[in-house]
Structures are given as structure tokens and as C-alpha cells.
């Protein structure tokens with residue numbers, strides 16, 4: 001079990017398309033477990049490989065409510081195989097865009113096919129926050145961030161602020 005560092009935008013590693021997993025083996029299971037640890041430590045509801053510098057099509061999600069106990073989900077090669085025509089607006093955040101939020105429109109329900117921990121093909125239907133979160137994570141695997149779904153004016157403002165924040169952090173870490 002290990003916590004990984006989460007990459008903050010702007011960063012070229014967040015813009016790359018991630019590679020499919022050939023087989024869910026012990027190495028992939030270890031990555032999935034480390035990603036869950038990292039996600040819980042950061043109080044996130046989802047995390048994708050590229051956010052921790054792993055350019056593989058792996059995501060983890062847990063949208064359970066606090067009182068209900070954890071419901072971790074771990075997926076390799078997740079794919080949207082159906083999406084509803086109905087859309088919904090959800091205020092999204094992202095661990096790679098800390099402290100920035102914006103309303104994003106997406107299909108309100110989706111069917112997802114993926115490989116589970118045992119390398120078995122599974123299909124699930126998701127709606128509500130689970131549908132939103134899985135679509136957000138699959139976007140990461142394609143190098144897409146939620147700000148790519150909003151106006152360029154808002155996007156550029158958020159990216160500029162993050163760039164400034166990162167420069168400050170780097171200066172504090174390595175004083176002249």
C-alpha cells in the first residue's frame with residue numbers, strides 16, 4: 001500500500017492518451033490499490049492513472065456516502081458502450097485542478113465495459129454522480145480535463161492560476 005504524488009495541471013503528462021492494459025495481473029492490481037490509497041488520502045471520489053504519472057488505462061472510483069462504508073471500484077480499459085441522450089449538469093472538481101470547480105454537461109447515464117481486478121470483462125450501468133465520475137476518469141485516460149468542456153475564457157483563467165500556484169510552490173521548495 002502506498003500513496004502516490006498527484007500531478008497538478010498544467011503538465012504534459014495529463015494531456016497524453018494512456019495505453020491499454022494487456023492483462024490485469026499482480027502489477028496492475030498493485031497500481032489499482034496504490035491509486036485507491038492515494039484517492040482516499042486526497043478525499044477524492046475518483047482517480048485515473050495519468051494523474052499519478054502512470055500512462056495506463058486504469059481508474060479507481062468510490063462515490064459512496066460517508067456513513068455507508070467504502071465501495072471501491074477498480075477498472076482497467078474502461079469504455080463507454082452506451083450513453084443516454086439526457087444530459088445533466090454537475091459541478092465538477094479535479095485533484096489535478098485543486099480548488100477549482102465548474103459546471104460540466106455530460107450524458108446523465110452510461111453503460112461501461114471494463115476489466116475488473118480478476119481480469120474479467122464486466123459491464124455496468126451508471127447514473128447520477130457515478131456516471132459523471134466515470135466519464136471524468138475516462139476523459140483523463142484520453143488526456144482530457146473537465147476544463148476542456150467549459151469556455152476557453154474560464155479554462156485559461158484556471159490554468160493560469162494553477163501555473164502561478166505551481167511556480168510559487170517550486171520557489172518555496174527550492175529557495176534561491
Ligand code: GNR
Pocket residue numbers: 043044045046047048051090091092093094095096132133136137140
Ligand atoms: O474528487 C473528485 N470529485 C469530483 C467531483 C465531481 C465530478 C468529478 C469528480 S472526480 C474528482 C477526483 C478526480 O480528479 N478524478 O480524476
Ligand code: NI
Pocket residue numbers: 093094095096136140
Ligand atoms: Ni480529475
